[in-house]
Amino acid sequence: MNTLQDLFLDALADMYYAEKQLTKALPKMAKAATHEELREGFEAHLTETEGHMQKLERIFEIFGEEVRTKRCPAILGIIDEAEVLMAENKKSPTINAALIYGAQKVEHYEIGSYGTLREWARLLGREDAARLIDEILAQEKAVDAMLNKLAMGRINQDAQSEGMKMAA
Ligand SMILES: [Fe+2]
Ligand SMILES: [Fe+2]
Numbered sequence: 001m002n003t004l005q006d007l008f009l010d011a012l013a014d015m016y017y018a019e020k021q022l023t024k025a026l027p028k029m030a031k032a033a034t035h036e037e038l039r040e041g042f043e044a045h046l047t048e049t050e051g052h053m054q055k056l057e058r059i060f061e062i063f064g065e066e067v068r069t070k071r072c073p074a075i076l077g078i079i080d081e082a083e084v085l086m087a088e089n090k091k092s093p094t095i096n097a098a099l100i101y102g103a104q105k106v107e108h109y110e111i112g113s114y115g116t117l118r119e120w121a122r123l124l125g126r127e128d129a130a131r132l133i134d135e136i137l138a139q140e141k142a143v144d145a146m147l148n149k150l151a152m153g154r155i156n157q158d159a160q161s162e163g164m165k166m167a168a
Contacts, residue, residue: 008120009063012056013070015113019052020069022106025079029103032086035096035155041146042103048139055132059121062129078105093162096155100147107144114140 026049030042060067082102089098114137121130 004120005063005124008117008124009060009065009068010070011113011117011120012059013068014072015110015117016053016056016067017069017072018075018110018113019049019056021072021075021079022049023053025082025106029082029086029099032090033096033099035150038096038099038150038155041143041150042099045139045143048143052136052139055136059129059132062126062132074109075106078102078109082106093166094159097151097159100151100155104144104147107140107147110140111137111144 023046026042026046030039030046033039033042057067082099082105085098085102086095089095092098114133118130118133118137121127121133
Protein backbone atom coordinates (compact mmCIF):
# COMPACT_ATOMS: atom_id res chain seq x y z
CA MET A 1 0.00 0.00 0.00
CA ASN A 2 1.27 3.42 -0.97
CA THR A 3 0.68 6.27 1.47
CA LEU A 4 0.48 9.93 0.46
CA GLN A 5 3.92 10.34 2.03
CA ASP A 6 5.31 7.56 -0.21
CA LEU A 7 3.79 9.24 -3.22
CA PHE A 8 5.19 12.61 -2.12
CA LEU A 9 8.72 11.22 -1.64
CA ASP A 10 8.53 9.48 -4.98
CA ALA A 11 7.51 12.71 -6.69
CA LEU A 12 10.32 14.53 -4.86
CA ALA A 13 12.81 11.99 -6.26
CA ASP A 14 11.38 12.58 -9.73
CA MET A 15 11.83 16.35 -9.39
CA TYR A 16 15.34 15.91 -8.01
CA TYR A 17 16.22 13.98 -11.16
CA ALA A 18 14.51 16.63 -13.32
CA GLU A 19 16.40 19.53 -11.69
CA LYS A 20 19.67 17.64 -12.13
CA GLN A 21 18.99 17.20 -15.86
CA LEU A 22 18.17 20.91 -16.11
CA THR A 23 21.53 21.87 -14.64
CA LYS A 24 22.99 20.15 -17.72
CA ALA A 25 20.49 21.56 -20.25
CA LEU A 26 20.50 25.22 -19.16
CA PRO A 27 24.19 25.91 -19.99
CA LYS A 28 23.55 24.58 -23.52
CA MET A 29 20.51 26.82 -23.86
CA ALA A 30 22.47 29.83 -22.60
CA LYS A 31 25.20 29.08 -25.11
CA ALA A 32 22.72 28.80 -27.98
CA ALA A 33 20.95 32.09 -27.16
CA THR A 34 22.01 35.06 -29.30
CA HIS A 35 19.87 37.50 -27.30
CA GLU A 36 21.89 38.82 -24.37
CA GLU A 37 19.09 39.17 -21.82
CA LEU A 38 17.84 35.69 -22.66
CA ARG A 39 21.33 34.24 -22.23
CA GLU A 40 21.70 35.99 -18.88
CA GLY A 41 18.26 34.76 -17.87
CA PHE A 42 19.26 31.15 -18.56
CA GLU A 43 22.51 31.63 -16.65
CA ALA A 44 20.69 33.11 -13.65
CA HIS A 45 18.16 30.28 -13.70
CA LEU A 46 20.99 27.74 -13.73
CA THR A 47 22.12 29.13 -10.36
CA GLU A 48 18.53 28.98 -9.11
CA THR A 49 18.17 25.41 -10.38
CA GLU A 50 21.23 24.36 -8.37
CA GLY A 51 19.47 25.97 -5.41
CA HIS A 52 16.34 23.93 -6.16
CA MET A 53 18.38 20.74 -5.82
CA GLN A 54 19.66 21.92 -2.43
CA LYS A 55 16.13 22.75 -1.28
CA LEU A 56 14.93 19.30 -2.35
CA GLU A 57 17.82 17.78 -0.38
CA ARG A 58 16.64 19.71 2.69
CA ILE A 59 13.09 18.45 2.18
CA PHE A 60 14.28 14.82 2.12
CA GLU A 61 16.10 15.63 5.35
CA ILE A 62 12.94 17.12 6.91
CA PHE A 63 11.19 13.82 6.19
CA GLY A 64 14.12 11.88 7.67
CA GLU A 65 14.94 10.31 4.31
CA GLU A 66 18.07 9.83 2.24
CA VAL A 67 18.15 11.90 -0.96
CA ARG A 68 16.63 9.82 -3.75
CA THR A 69 16.49 10.19 -7.48
CA LYS A 70 14.02 8.63 -9.90
CA ARG A 71 14.33 8.70 -13.67
CA CYS A 72 11.81 11.21 -15.01
CA PRO A 73 10.90 10.38 -18.64
CA ALA A 74 8.76 13.53 -18.90
CA ILE A 75 11.64 15.96 -18.38
CA LEU A 76 13.91 13.89 -20.62
CA GLY A 77 11.31 14.22 -23.37
CA ILE A 78 10.92 17.97 -22.90
CA ILE A 79 14.70 18.46 -22.89
CA ASP A 80 15.13 16.21 -25.91
CA GLU A 81 12.58 18.25 -27.81
CA ALA A 82 14.28 21.51 -26.80
CA GLU A 83 17.62 20.15 -28.02
CA VAL A 84 16.15 19.18 -31.38
CA LEU A 85 14.63 22.67 -31.67
CA MET A 86 17.97 24.20 -30.77
CA ALA A 87 19.75 22.23 -33.50
CA GLU A 88 17.09 22.94 -36.11
CA ASN A 89 17.01 26.69 -35.44
CA LYS A 90 20.72 27.21 -34.95
CA LYS A 91 21.97 30.14 -37.08
CA SER A 92 18.36 31.12 -37.83
CA PRO A 93 16.64 34.32 -36.66
CA THR A 94 14.20 31.97 -34.89
CA ILE A 95 16.76 30.60 -32.43
CA ASN A 96 15.75 32.74 -29.43
CA ALA A 97 12.02 32.21 -30.00
CA ALA A 98 12.65 28.46 -30.25
CA LEU A 99 14.66 28.48 -27.01
CA ILE A 100 11.86 30.29 -25.17
CA TYR A 101 9.33 27.83 -26.55
CA GLY A 102 11.34 24.92 -25.17
CA ALA A 103 12.13 26.62 -21.87
CA GLN A 104 8.52 27.52 -21.13
CA LYS A 105 7.52 23.87 -21.47
CA VAL A 106 10.14 23.05 -18.84
CA GLU A 107 8.96 25.79 -16.48
CA HIS A 108 5.32 24.81 -16.81
CA TYR A 109 6.19 21.21 -16.06
CA GLU A 110 7.96 22.37 -12.92
CA ILE A 111 5.18 24.76 -11.91
CA GLY A 112 2.56 22.01 -12.23
CA SER A 113 4.63 19.52 -10.27
CA TYR A 114 5.67 21.83 -7.45
CA GLY A 115 2.14 23.20 -7.03
CA THR A 116 0.93 19.69 -6.25
CA LEU A 117 3.95 18.87 -4.07
CA ARG A 118 3.46 22.00 -1.98
CA GLU A 119 -0.14 21.04 -1.20
CA TRP A 120 0.87 17.48 -0.33
CA ALA A 121 3.59 18.74 2.03
CA ARG A 122 0.95 20.87 3.78
CA LEU A 123 -1.44 17.92 4.05
CA LEU A 124 1.38 15.85 5.51
CA GLY A 125 1.75 18.52 8.20
CA ARG A 126 5.16 19.74 7.02
CA GLU A 127 4.74 23.47 6.65
CA ASP A 128 8.56 23.86 6.64
CA ALA A 129 8.79 21.65 3.55
CA ALA A 130 5.80 23.42 1.95
CA ARG A 131 7.58 26.75 2.43
CA LEU A 132 10.72 25.49 0.68
CA ILE A 133 8.63 24.22 -2.23
CA ASP A 134 6.89 27.56 -2.35
CA GLU A 135 10.27 29.30 -2.69
CA ILE A 136 11.14 27.06 -5.65
CA LEU A 137 7.72 27.64 -7.18
CA ALA A 138 8.12 31.43 -6.95
CA GLN A 139 11.39 31.23 -8.90
CA GLU A 140 9.90 28.96 -11.58
CA LYS A 141 6.99 31.38 -12.01
CA ALA A 142 9.32 34.38 -12.14
CA VAL A 143 11.47 32.84 -14.88
CA ASP A 144 8.34 31.90 -16.83
CA ALA A 145 7.17 35.53 -16.61
CA MET A 146 10.62 36.74 -17.68
CA LEU A 147 10.51 34.44 -20.73
CA ASN A 148 7.05 35.76 -21.61
CA LYS A 149 8.25 39.33 -21.33
CA LEU A 150 11.25 38.70 -23.59
CA ALA A 151 9.18 36.81 -26.16
CA MET A 152 6.49 39.47 -26.35
CA GLY A 153 8.98 42.31 -25.98
CA ARG A 154 10.89 41.67 -29.17
CA ILE A 155 12.14 38.17 -29.62
CA ASN A 156 9.07 36.77 -31.41
CA GLN A 157 8.78 39.92 -33.51
CA ASP A 158 12.50 39.81 -34.41
CA ALA A 159 12.20 36.15 -35.45
CA GLN A 160 9.41 37.19 -37.78
CA SER A 161 10.89 40.37 -39.28
CA GLU A 162 14.48 39.13 -39.64
CA GLY A 163 13.17 36.05 -41.38
CA MET A 164 11.24 38.27 -43.80
CA LYS A 165 14.38 40.33 -44.49
CA MET A 166 16.40 37.19 -45.19
CA ALA A 167 13.71 35.85 -47.49
CA ALA A 168 13.52 39.12 -49.45
FE1 LIG B 1 13.64 24.16 -10.90
FE1 LIG C 1 12.95 26.09 -13.71
